[in-house]
Amino acid sequence: MSPRLLRPIQNTHPEAADWANRVRTNGGSVSGSTLVAVSKFCRAIDAAGIRDRFYRLNLFCGASDASLNAVRTPLYRGQSRTGTQYGGTTDTNTGNLFQQADYAENNGLLGNTTTKWLNTGFNMNTAGLTVGSPGVHMSVVFPAYTHGANQNTFPISATNAAVNERFWLNFRSNTVPNTDVQSVLGSGGSSLVTKTIAATNGAAIPGGLWIVSRTTATDLKLYNGATEQASNGNSVAFFSTPNNDMSIFTRWTGSTTFGHWGYRMRGYSVGLGMTAQQVSDFNNAMTTVQTALGRT
């Protein structure tokens, strides 16, 4: 009998297998079904030709444990598995510490409005991301939720405390009354994108992928799923990208946090700017993997 017949068929994508190995190294574990879902996600990203758009991506999946070891292990840490890797090997559980009770694989990771956040250790400036072509994107994935009143929140953010650099997705409500989503990926002022959700102080926020992408200094777009929500063609000031670590579930200034996002998150990404077609392809892959993980 040929020894080849005794070898298991290797269907796991190399990056999914690598992720599972890193999870185990970190003390966590991954079920077979999760590994299959992540593997299919990796193949979809490859097939769409958008793998190089991602410098860091975490699907917040894997088995639950007291330290959330799997959940905090990013799937992607660079533009390829073998190239330069950026940021921490895990997303550091920071602030109040996410607890095991805050996570369910079929529902994602639950924040609070006061204290919990993840420090990615990812520095956009060191990684060489710029606001000019090929630009930069940031994204988060979450289920639909109702945004509370008077909440200025940042599910994903990178910034410097001293200068007007705004790399974030900002979900906010106030007494105008208004609830909106705002981003800029650069400086503020005339180059913002803003999507008004409702003329109320707090409102239902549609779930799914929320992604802001700047492909050039004059092309900024905000999407929910594959649908464009807002755009801005004004020229952004060419501030350098931030030197502070990118934070998840809050805005980290380098010394303090505010704007904690107290809802459930199912993934994030950061990397190069994406065209509408690339966003659509990413959304398809993300939607498929979320469904495969049992997240409805």
Place this chain on the structure above:
Amino acid sequence: MTLEDVTLPIEVEWGRQHALLFSAAIAGRLAELHAEYGKPDCTPMARVLVDGRRMFTADILLAVEPGGPLHAMWEAADKTILLPAVEVVPLADAVALLPPDPMFD
């Protein structure tokens, strides 16, 4: 009410609805303990309230249970000093003392 009055393990929802308040000196001692006994990828960082006190939500007490990321640190702490020095209050009382979040245009 102080941490002396709390029986471990806590219930998750109780932990989410209460806050732990303590002084900068206690925060400094906890940071020392974490440096010695903690895991580098689990870094407690309390919010600073407008009156200078530090705050965690009380569900962080789940992490001191056996197997939790703060268990070794908790075991090493001098409970006779720590427990009476940590005030336990309803979360809303602590939230009222958080610095306001700035808005951006």
